[in-house]
Amino acid sequence: MTSTNGHSQTLETDQPGAAQRHGGKVMRFHLKIWRQANPQSAGRMVDYEIDNVPTAASFLEMLDILNERLVARGEDPIEHDSDCREGICGTCSLTINGIPHGGQRGSATCQLHMRTFRDGDTIYVEPWRARPFPVIKDLVIDRAAFDRIIQAGGFITARTGSAPEANALPVPKVAADLAMDAAACIGCGACVAACKNSSAMLFTAAKIAHLNYLPQGQAEKDTRVLNMVRQMDKEGFGGCTNQYECSAVCPKEIDAAFIAKMNREYALASLKDITTGLGSAVD
Numbered sequence: 672m673t674s675t676n677g678h679s680q681t682l683e684t685d686q687p688g689a690a691q692r693h694g695g696k697v698m699r700f701h702l703k704i705w706r707q708a709n710p711q712s713a714g715r716m717v718d719y720e721i722d723n724v725p726t727a728a729s730f731l732e733m734l735d736i737l738n739e740r741l742v743a744r745g746e747d748p749i750e751h752d753s754d755c756r757e758g759i760c761g762t763c764s765l766t767i768n769g770i771p772h773g774g775q776r777g778s779a780t781c782q783l784h785m786r787t788f789r790d791g792d793t794i795y796v797e798p799w800r801a802r803p804f805p806v807i808k809d810l811v812i813d814r815a816a817f818d819r820i821i822q823a824g825g826f827i828t829a830r831t832g833s834a835p836e837a838n839a840l841p842v843p844k845v846a847a848d849l850a851m852d853a854a855a856c857i858g859c860g861a862c863v864a865a866c867k868n869s870s871a872m873l874f875t876a877a878k879i880a881h882l883n884y885l886p887q888g889q890a891e892k893d894t895r896v897l898n899m900v901r902q903m904d905k906e907g908f909g910g911c912t913n914q915y916e917c918s919a920v921c922p923k924e925i926d927a928a929f930i931a932k933m934n935r936e937y938a939l940a941s942l943k944d945i946t947t948g949l950g951s952a953v954d
């Protein structure tokens with residue numbers, strides 16, 4: 672994963688005033704970035720030298736600066752995903768120096784700043800590495816497997832119409848807090864990328880828990896856990912072997928205890944499925 676082509680491209684600033692505009696606080700980095708033209712082609716690490724990066728720049732802004740310089744030279748920019756750039760959408764899936772999201776506790780890649788690196792550092796940038804997340808191009812991966820897990824049970828059957836009065840359906844404080852903790856999952860997939868088994872159990876457990884804790888989620892509680900876990904297995908994600916790398920890299924610090932809850936609910940629902948037949952939808 673860390674082989675290089677042996678050539679280094681120097682991308683010096685095309686803005687001579689950059690250093691002055693940022694009070695002289697700029698940095699230089701040696702970047703080793705995964706380039707892959709399409710899902711079928713073999714990828715490789717490519718070396719880039721970049722200077723005049725403001726210390727205030729986020730990691731994604733540093734990549735933007737690099738891409739502007741590549742485009743100015745008539746080269747193909749590095750494809751990478753981002754949307755909200757404030758830790759909400761979960762699209763900024765980069766493995767930085769071998770750690771999904773770069774290792775800053777409770778942060779997505781978009782919340783990581785260049786000032787956390789040292790001037791002159793060598794930084795490795797790769798896409799998520801997991802078979803169910805194939806690389807589309809460069810650093811962009813296909814996370815449709817997560818969408819299919821959600822489609823299998825990450826919903827409630829609710830009547831459409833105006834929203835009911837908030838206090839009409841009492842929810843115990845502990846259940847409401849746990850549901851909100853689980854709902855913080857942004858579906859980024861870092862948990863899968865960090866796990867040696869490519870397990871999606873933290874993601875799936877969070878998506879099950881945030882509905883199963885609440886009264887509105889009770890009607891499909893059993894079929895939800897059966898269908899989502901079976902879809903997760905069908906997508907090729909591995910099982911949890913209690914390494915907790917998932918929680919360690921999770922930008923929302925989702926607790927691995929949700930996995931234990933999912934396992935308990937799955938065991939009970941499987942028993943009911945055998946004895947009464949719940950009619951779960953996944954083969």
Ligand code: SF4
Pocket residue numbers: 761855856857858859860861862863873874877917920921922923924925
């Ligand atoms: S559990 Fe955490 S790491 Fe996994 S998808 Fe959700 S937010 Fe991302």
Ligand code: FES
Pocket residue numbers: 752753754755756757758759760761762763779780781782857
């Ligand atoms: S770009 Fe949305 S979470 Fe990073």
